[in-house]
Structures are given as C-alpha cells and as structure tokens.
Amino acid sequence: MTSPFSDEKPSSAARRIRMTVNGVAVEAVAEPRTTLVDFLRGDLGLGGTHVGCEHGVCGACTILLEGRTVRACLMLAVQADGARLTTIEGLGRDGVLHPIQQAFVDEHGLQCGFCTPGFLLSVHELLEQNPDPSDEEIRDFLGGHLCRCTGYKTILRSVRLAARRLRETKAAVAAHAEASS
Amino acid sequence: MTGGIPKTIADLPTSKARYIGERVPRVEDQMLVSGRAEFIDNATLPGMLHGAILRSPFAHARIVRIDTSRARALPGVFAVVTGEDARATTAPLGTIPDGWGVHCLAVDKARFVGEPVAAVAATSRALAEDALEQIDVEYEPLPAVVDAFEALKPGAPLLLEEKGSNVVLHKQFRWGDVDAAFRDADRVVREKLRWNRLGANPMETFGVIAQWDPSEATLTCRGSYQTQGYMALGISAVLQIPAHKVRVISHPHGGSFGGKGGMRGTCIAAMLSRQADGRPVKWIEDRMEYLVGGAGQAWDRHYEAALALRSDGRFTGLHVTLLDDLGGTPEGAGAISAAKPLASFTGCYTIPVAAYDLTLVLTNKLPTGPYRGMGPPPHNWVLEHLVDTAARELGIDPGEIRRRNFIAKDRFPYEIATGNEYDSGDYEAALDRVLEMSDYRRLREEQAQARAEGRLVGIGLVSTIEPGVFDWNAYAIVGVPMTGVPEGATVSIDLFGKIVVKVGFSLEGQGQYTVAAQLLADYFGVELGDVRVVAQDSLSAPPHFGPGGSRLGVALTGAVLGAAERVKAKLVRAAAHLLQADPGVVVLRDGRLEVPGVPGAEMTVAQVAAVMLTRSDLLPPDLEPSPEATCVWTAPGRTPADADGRAKSYLTAANACHIVRVEIDAETGQVTIDGYWIADDCGVRLNPANVEGMIQGGVAQGVGAALLEEYVYDADGQPLTSTFADYLLPTISDVPIPETAAIVTPSPFTPLGAKGVGEGAMHTTPAAVLCAINDALAPLGVQATETPASPHRLWKLLESARSHAKSNR
Numbered sequence: 001m002t003s004p005f006s007d008e009k010p011s012s013a014a015r016r017i018r019m020t021v022n023g024v025a026v027e028a029v030a031e032p033r034t035t036l037v038d039f040l041r042g043d044l045g046l047g048g049t050h051v052g053c054e055h056g057v058c059g060a061c062t063i064l065l066e067g068r069t070v071r072a073c074l075m076l077a078v079q080a081d082g083a084r085l086t087t088i089e090g091l092g093r094d095g096v097l098h099p100i101q102q103a104f105v106d107e108h109g110l111q112c113g114f115c116t117p118g119f120l121l122s123v124h125e126l127l128e129q130n131p132d133p134s135d136e137e138i139r140d141f142l143g144g145h146l147c148r149c150t151g152y153k154t155i156l157r158s159v160r161l162a163a164r165r166l167r168e169t170k171a172a173v174a175a176h177a178e179a180s181s
Numbered sequence: 182m183t184g185g186i187p188k189t190i191a192d193l194p195t196s197k198a199r200y201i202g203e204r205v206p207r208v209e210d211q212m213l214v215s216g217r218a219e220f221i222d223n224a225t226l227p228g229m230l231h232g233a234i235l236r237s238p239f240a241h242a243r244i245v246r247i248d249t250s251r252a253r254a255l256p257g258v259f260a261v262v263t264g265e266d267a268r269a270t271t272a273p274l275g276t277i278p279d280g281w282g283v284h285c286l287a288v289d290k291a292r293f294v295g296e297p298v299a300a301v302a303a304t305s306r307a308l309a310e311d312a313l314e315q316i317d318v319e320y321e322p323l324p325a326v327v328d329a330f331e332a333l334k335p336g337a338p339l340l341l342e343e344k345g346s347n348v349v350l351h352k353q354f355r356w357g358d359v360d361a362a363f364r365d366a367d368r369v370v371r372e373k374l375r376w377n378r379l380g381a382n383p384m385e386t387f388g389v390i391a392q393w394d395p396s397e398a399t400l401t402c403r404g405s406y407q408t409q410g411y412m413a414l415g416i417s418a419v420l421q422i423p424a425h426k427v428r429v430i431s432h433p434h435g436g437s438f439g440g441k442g443g444m445r446g447t448c449i450a451a452m453l454s455r456q457a458d459g460r461p462v463k464w465i466e467d468r469m470e471y472l473v474g475g476a477g478q479a480w481d482r483h484y485e486a487a488l489a490l491r492s493d494g495r496f497t498g499l500h501v502t503l504l505d506d507l508g509g510t511p512e513g514a515g516a517i518s519a520a521k522p523l524a525s526f527t528g529c530y531t532i533p534v535a536a537y538d539l540t541l542v543l544t545n546k547l548p549t550g551p552y553r554g555m556g557p558p559p560h561n562w563v564l565e566h567l568v569d570t571a572a573r574e575l576g577i578d579p580g581e582i583r584r585r586n587f588i589a590k591d592r593f594p595y596e597i598a599t600g601n602e603y604d605s606g607d608y609e610a611a612l613d614r615v616l617e618m619s620d621y622r623r624l625r626e627e628q629a630q631a632r633a634e635g636r637l638v639g640i641g642l643v644s645t646i647e648p649g650v651f652d653w654n655a656y657a658i659v660g661v662p663m664t665g666v667p668e669g670a671t672v673s674i675d676l677f678g679k680i681v682v683k684v685g686f687s688l689e690g691q692g693q694y695t696v697a698a699q700l701l702a703d704y705f706g707v708e709l710g711d712v713r714v715v716a717q718d719s720l721s722a723p724p725h726f727g728p729g730g731s732r733l734g735v736a737l738t739g740a741v742l743g744a745a746e747r748v749k750a751k752l753v754r755a756a757a758h759l760l761q762a763d764p765g766v767v768v769l770r771d772g773r774l775e776v777p778g779v780p781g782a783e784m785t786v787a788q789v790a791a792v793m794l795t796r797s798d799l800l801p802p803d804l805e806p807s808p809e810a811t812c813v814w815t816a817p818g819r820t821p822a823d824a825d826g827r828a829k830s831y832l833t834a835a836n837a838c839h840i841v842r843v844e845i846d847a848e849t850g851q852v853t854i855d856g857y858w859i860a861d862d863c864g865v866r867l868n869p870a871n872v873e874g875m876i877q878g879g880v881a882q883g884v885g886a887a888l889l890e891e892y893v894y895d896a897d898g899q900p901l902t903s904t905f906a907d908y909l910l911p912t913i914s915d916v917p918i919p920e921t922a923a924i925v926t927p928s929p930f931t932p933l934g935a936k937g938v939g940e941g942a943m944h945t946t947p948a949a950v951l952c953a954i955n956d957a958l959a960p961l962g963v964q965a966t967e968t969p970a971s972p973h974r975l976w977k978l979l980e981s982a983r984s985h986a987k988s989n990r
Contacts, residue, residue: 031307041222041223047220047222050222050385051222052385052468053904054468055906057904057905057906058384058468088216092214101214104210104214105206105207108206108207108874110213111436111690112213112383112384112435112436113218113435113690115384115435139913143914145912145913147913148381148382148383148438148881148882148910149436150874151877151878151880151881151918152877152881152913152918153877153916154877155913156918
C-alpha cells in the first residue's frame, strides 16, 4: 500500500497537516487532491481502511472523525487537518478485539472481510448513540454499507450480540462503581 | 483417490468429533476484523511503480494512431505500452471455445467500451493517470452491434472480421427422441424469457503487482487471484513464458464469486514491468473500471423454452433454445456458463428427453465471465417458470406438480437425460419441510383474501439442483477437453505435534481454512488453534485449482484427509517400531498411537513425530523421517463426455426448496418480499455456520438478480451502469432473512458425505422470487418475462394489464 503520490515531490500547493489518528499525533505534507483514504493507507500505512468504490456508495472506507462516521474516499486529507480520527486499527489493540469485533467473529458476521472494517466503525457509532437498537434501527443505520458475501443476516446478529455485551459490561461497571462507593 | 479416506464423520480416528460438523468460529476472522489481512492493495514492494490503463471510449472503433510521446516525456513515467507492444511480444488471450482471442491491449481496433488501449507505469498512480491524459489516440468509430439478434444478421458489424460471422458456436443437442415427446404430448407450454446481464461485483476489485525478472526471464504476479494455478497457465500462454517461469501468488481477496478476472490486467502490468527493466508494477482496478471493463458481467441471455407434458402433469420433454450474448470476445469463459446447465438440465425432475439449441454470439459489449452458479441460475428460472405455467394451465398446485415429477429418493444414483449422474437426494423431504415451515395452506388462504381485496400477493415455490464439485468434462460441448480437477494439500506435523497444512489458494470468504483446521484437529486429536493453514504460490503448492464450482469444500476434505491418512501410515510404522508391536495392530485414536488392549502401549502423535524428526537411530531403517504427506484429490468416477456432452461431470447434486411470498405495489411496481422459507439439502454439513453463510449470501445475490441488478448499454454500446449508483447491489434493507431448515442426505461419493454448496441459493432464489411475482400477476393475465423485475418493468406490465382491462370493458 502506497500513496498515490509516493515518490512525487510535493507540489507548490501541498499543505502541511496535523491530525490525531488512533490516539497518535501525526504531521505530514498532503497534496490538495489526495483523498483522506489514500492518505491514511498510503502515507500513514493504515491499510485496514479499504477502498471498494471510490464514489461513496459502498461504505468500505468508513472511519470515525471526531467520533462520527465519514467516508474517507469522499474527503480530502487536507479537510481532516486538525481532526481526531479512528480507523479499524484503533478499534482493537495488540490482538485484543473490541467487543464489536469479537461479536462479528462469534456470529460469523463476515466472509471475505473486505467490507467489515467499515461496518465495524459504523456499528461503533450506532451503539454509542443507541445501546439497544431495534433491527429496523440497525438496518437504517447500516443501509449505506454494501456487503456482497453474507446477505447481512449474520451482520444483524453480530450487532445485536455486540449491543447486548456492551450493555452488560456497562451495567456491570456501574454496579461495581455503586458497590465500591 | 478416495481409497482410505473416511466416508463419514464417525470413521474419523476420534471417539467424538469436536470440530467437524460443528458451528466452529472461523480461524480466518481475527485478522480480517482487525483490518490486518494483506489484500493486494496493502502490499508494497521496493521500487514499485503504479500502473494505469487507458480504455476505449467507443464500443467499436478503428485505432488509427496512438501518440504516446508526451506521456513518455513526463518525469516519473517509466513505461508506456500499447497494442503494438502486445502484438510484438504477446499471444492473443485464450478463449473458450478456442481461437477467438484478441490481445490484452487493443490492436488495430477496439471492440467494447472499456477495452484497454494503452497503459502507463509511473512512480505514483496519480502520475500514471496524469500521463494517460497525455496519450493521444485517434479513433475511427465503426458501427457497433449491441443486440444479440442483430449480431446474427447478415451484414451485421463483425467483431472479428476474419471469422466472417459473430457466431462463436451454434449447436443443437437432442438427448433422446424429443420430437416424439413433443408430438405425443397432451400439452406443451412455451415461453420467451430474457435474462439481462448482471454480475459478481465482489467488494474488492481485481489488483496485481507484476514483477519481471530480466536476469532469469521469470515473472512473479501477486494479486487477488481466485485460481492462481489456472491463471499461471493463461499468463504463460499469453506472455510466451514457460509455465514454470511464472509464479502466481494469490493474496487474501475481498470476495470473487467467479468475477475477479485479472488476465488482461496481469498481462498489461507484466508488460509494463518488463519495459521498466523489472521494477514491480502495481495495478489496482477501480470500481468504474470493474463495472465497465472488468470481470463482473455474466449471462446476457435470450431464451425460448418449451415443456411437454401429460394431462396428469407429468413432464415428458424439455426443449431450451438459448442465444447467449458473450460480448466482445469469448475470453471470459462465458461459454462455460452456457455449457454447465447440462449438469442439471432437467432439474429435480424425471424428464426423460431434452433438447438444447445453443448459440453463442459476440456483440460490442464487455466480454462476459463467470458468476456464482456459472449458468444454471438463469436456466433454473426458465425451467421453473415453465413448470409454474404448466401448473397454472392444468390447475395443479405448484408444489403438487413438482412432487409428481420429482426423482424419487430410491432412484439414486440417477442419470439425467444430459448424462450427468445425481448422487443422492430426497426432494420430497425438502418440499414437505418447507410446506410445513411456511404453513403453505395458510399462505394460500391469505393470498386468496388479499386478492379479494385487490392486492397483488404472490407465492413462489421452486425446487432446484445445485451441481457441486465441478469437473472440466461438464464443459466439453464448448471445447474444454479435460476430465478431473486435481486439488492438493500437504499435511505436516512438527516435533511439538502442531500441524501445518499447505494449500494452493488464499482467503476468499468461504471459510475453507477453518474446514481444513477442523478436519485435522479432529483427525489428530489436537485443538483447532494447533492447526495452521498456509497458502502456497502456484509453483510451491501441490496441483490445485482453488475455489470454484461449488467444489472446494469437498475437494479440500478429500485432499486433507487423504494426506492425513498417509501421515498416519508413517506414524503407525514408527510407533509400531518404538512400541515393538506389529504395525497391523497399532491404531490412531484421539491423538494417540496405541495398541488396543495393551495397557501402556501408546504414544502421542507429538512424541512419534518428534522421534521421526530428531532420532533417526530409533526408526525402522526404511522409514522416511518425515511426518508429512501430500494428497491430490479429484472426483472419482468421472467420465469423458461423449459427442453430445453426456458425462458424469459434477459429483454431487444438492437440492433446495424455497417458498417466497411477495407483494407488488399496484401503483409503483415495487416488490416487497414479506416471507421466505428454505429447506436445503447439501449432504453432511462440515461447518453448518459456513453453509448457512453460503445460503444466505446466495439469497442476497439472488434477490439482486431478481429485482435490482442489470448492466445497461445504450444503442451505441455505451455502458449506462458505471457506478454503484446505477448498478444496484442489495443493501441490508433489501435482503430477506429466510427461515431455514437442513435436510441431510449424505453423498455416497464424497469424503464425509458432504456436497458442494458454495453457490447455494443463487441457484434457487432468482427463480423463487420471479415465480412469486408471476404468481401475483397471474390474475391480471400478464407475466414478468425479463430480469430484473424492477419497479419500472412491473409498472409497465401493470399499466398494460390495466389498459387491456379497460379496452375489454
């Protein structure tokens, strides 16, 4: 994975940008025409954000910008100057999966796995906003993601499982806090 | 070979299978959910350049002149190739049938919009695309032929002038006395049906990094290849390099469904690398390129079909006429898709005689390629549509007319009219189950009530065969000469008792690595995590094909268990020597080699393997010190095809019965699927969760085929569906979640009794949904005879029915 502009000398229009990606401060020079997804993949080496259509329909390149999902193929890198981003590499760490990732494993919520990182980040946003979504709410929220393998059944199940586990964890933490106060 | 391969799960050397047959989470997933899989666009090589391809904007045009001088002069551009380079250094692309190939870059003329005309390698993709804009191509547009019937006419524009015709193949097959069957029939139902182009569209497009080694004259291609060894042969032929000098490395890829392609892209990238003195060249197809110029279009078909029957509803003959529009060239194996229906031509039914009038024609559109199901999905729709029409005309329930014609469960193995043999089945069991699950009687009552209220409610009931474990001999009628599809695996046990299995394919989504791990964990009595599956490249792996034709689960099981049996034989000999026992009395059970009835006479697999690898002094002198073995499996008992294509081809015949309930909005033509029930029999399920994933994925693609997906070209051959805003894939809100049941009729011919299921519901769902729609429309006297049954098509039908009703008033 390389930047579409690797090896090129920066043009006079190139801009220095700074952002925080998965908790790490980064600073780099980006061409005005570089998309955010190409920047993440090419300049930062974060290959988990996949490019499926490059025109904003498939959702594979979804990341979080200030906690909200965006399509990294529809944004320019320079537009993310100063922003706080989370990609799939920031969801689980060092082999320990985030509960949403674990739920997708447990429920066979993926086949080829190419669309999966985008789904996972959207589910993250959904469950932050709505810890107990109905099937209709899940469908509404994930309607902008295409998966060609699963037929979505196990994705729905994965989201339900992740939601339940996250709620249970939250309740356990709250009970523990109450008991120790 | 199936000699010693266990025939059932109970035959495995374990007291109780812990993994095989269970819903085991996939070993592939940790990496995939973490975004760490090395999809091809995540790979980088030192000194790598980036390719971009200039494509024809015309459907048919003479290339008068190409001037690449300005592109070559750009700093950072290292290679520019055109059709002249292709003519000078490469052979035409292989085709099926043979002999219709063009070069990977258009020479003299372009035959479809999106055909590669020139390509650039530069230090970045952006610069390569900038350079494309500096290439001047002078085209002389030619009349294009876009419609298949027009392409047949004398005087039509010719795709390959030297052939004198656009007809690639025209053959008539008569399996039995079809004329007599139709002459003697009580009734004949006929229909013209149109299946429009659609295709795979995996979420990842094709990509490659090609690297030419000028010192060794070898080529290495890394890419998202579905079938690396098969691709290596094709690349070797096109680039005129001996096959052993081509190494193809398949990376994990983001789905394929047959539609990954990559031959042109690979050959172009290789040409660029060679011109750039061996610097690696990456080319990643973008989605627009995939949609207009990739391997994502299949099955552009015009059918006329007839079913002969007796007044009691028994079918006596089937006649299918197919005009299949292959597009610009037969390079994409679209012809195979026209041949494969022979493997299940007459479906689940005892239709004694059949006819097939097959015409393959070229037009100025993208060459068609494989897609999940490889041809039967449209054929099944045609057959099931005729069956429904017959039921309607005779006043017999759709379930009942099918039941009367089913191959009875005691008649297997059963040879169908077109020569293939079905291994086993119980079609009535699947039908009964799905009737019960859906509460079919109630569905019909509710439909009657809805109709009384003026609502358009329809119920589809179809029963289909999924031919599994493909064999090349199934495609003899379009010129494929082979029989057998070898698939190999090498199983090794290390000195700690851990197991590595090497295979010749990469991750694609079906969970085959998990199946291999399940098999070996149970066979040698270890944990799932003690087995690692390793992909080897085309030169390193044993003979292989990889995923395709609903085959790999069965073939891999054969190869893995065959190799395990051979490893076991070595372990038994070593253990017998160490235990001072006769090899004939040593058995493998639950991870131990033991002499039953002799307490203490046992060693673990790890102990024996360690001795083999580290203490040759303790081994019998003639025993190879290697707890490793390879087995290459191919389906047993396959026969070469006769002149009419009859052969024992696909080894297994899975069966599914689907019931679908739809409602059509009378004002808009919008279809809502509000009930769906499936009973599926694919034999023994090695990992039921994987199987259910294949079925549900097939339902989604089937719904896309029935309702949404269509490649549209205008009269000049311009593609109108070049984004995902135009080519509509089903979303999470479009796909129903059926209630499902498993029927298990083991295959008597396969390891463990499993059948092919990877293409699954794609065989059944399009027919089921379309039959439901036509059931809804039946009272209006109109029928949907073209796919997809999109709102605008159904609205037009409804309008015609309304105006017809008015004029009759």
